[in-house]
Amino acid sequence: MPSSTNPTLRQRRLGAELRKLREQAGLTSSAAAEQLGVKQAQISSIESGRYAVSADRVRTFARAYHCADQALVEALTAMTGGRTRGWWDEYRDHLPVGLVDLAELEHYAAELRVALVIHIPALLQTTDHARALFRGVFPPLQQYEIEHRLTHRIKRQGILHRETPTPYTATIHEAALRMGYGGRDVAVTQLRHILDMSELPHVTVRVVPFGRESFHGTGQGIDYVAGAVRQLDTVQLDTHHGCEFLDGEAQLGKYRAVIDHMEANALDPDDSRDLIRRIAHDL
Structure with missing residues (x-):
């Protein structure tokens, strides 16, 4: 081999x-x-x-x-054999390796659960919202770097639109929905996009509103990527130095508990959509 x-x-x-x-x-x-x-x-x-x-x-x-x-x-x-190239491989010379690995990980995921406090989940971002985020990266990115990251992020979203889409649950704090990246028009369009995506049968969006006394989330974004069996689950954390991947049994248990707790403190999907609509109206 x-x-x-x-x-x-x-x-x-x-x-x-x-x-x-x-x-x-x-x-x-x-x-x-x-x-x-x-x-x-x-x-x-x-x-x-x-x-x-x-x-x-x-x-x-x-x-x-x-x-x-x-x-x-x-x-x-199922993980064996020679190297099978995916669309993400074309970015190996242009992006940090962690971003490329994340796309591969998501592609093969049995299920995805994400939890964020100050950002919209990447797979639910509009192009304009993502561009506004990349323009605010420090140190600043060159325009060609922004475009590479932008097209890569949008292609990642394909797992939610393929013939057999990946089940996806996003728990988002209200703070992230009110950040307003890109200005009012971009922000309102972003919120409407989340509402549209939340209507898909395999996508669940739940919002943690301000005022939840027992909220114990984390400032960094969490992606819990389920494998074909629980032993093959992976946690991906967004950090200042890039993507961090964890797969130790204790680590997986810890972040399952964090996401479970955030989901338990979130509104149900219907009430979450109502709150998103109110935030979009207030912007």
Whole structure:
């Protein structure tokens, strides 16, 4: 199988999950290599995502590691094979790698749950709203950088419009809806777009209004990306230094709890739409 000096997030995750299975079986990499009849360096390359592995090889590894979780094994086999290029690959020379990895992660997601306090979710942004955001980035972006980020963001939204769209739940604090990026016309159009998107059967928008005493959200945006099985879930955080990806069991549990709490303190979808309409009228 071909090797890669720049493995994608998906390839790295597959390797990391195979390493977890090996460690849970109590095997060192050298012991696993001997049992599987391969070189230790090959085990290391597979676990780092630098060496592609076939579905049959994943099943062989799972048997050697005594993994009885067939749902997990099948989910891992679905992540195998040679590198399949997606639309996001055309941006690898133009955008930070985290943004490219995020698009790939969203493309394969079984479900998406996002929670934001001061920004509109990226997959619900209009072109004008996103452009206004990128123009306000510090240090300032060059115009060509803005256009690359803009087209990339709009293409990411395709997962909500494909034949089998991704189930999507967005919990947004009222503060984000009142920020007014781009001026009144842009802001009002943005709010109307959210209302339109919220009418889609696979999109749920819930608003946390001002005044909720038990609100325990976080200032950074959270994307909870569900995998085919819970072990393959991923959390993506927006930070000042770029995208941060988390997949530890304790980390996933923490951010599931944060999003659960935000959703529990949000209005139901109908009341959320009513509040969005009132905010648009007030702008």
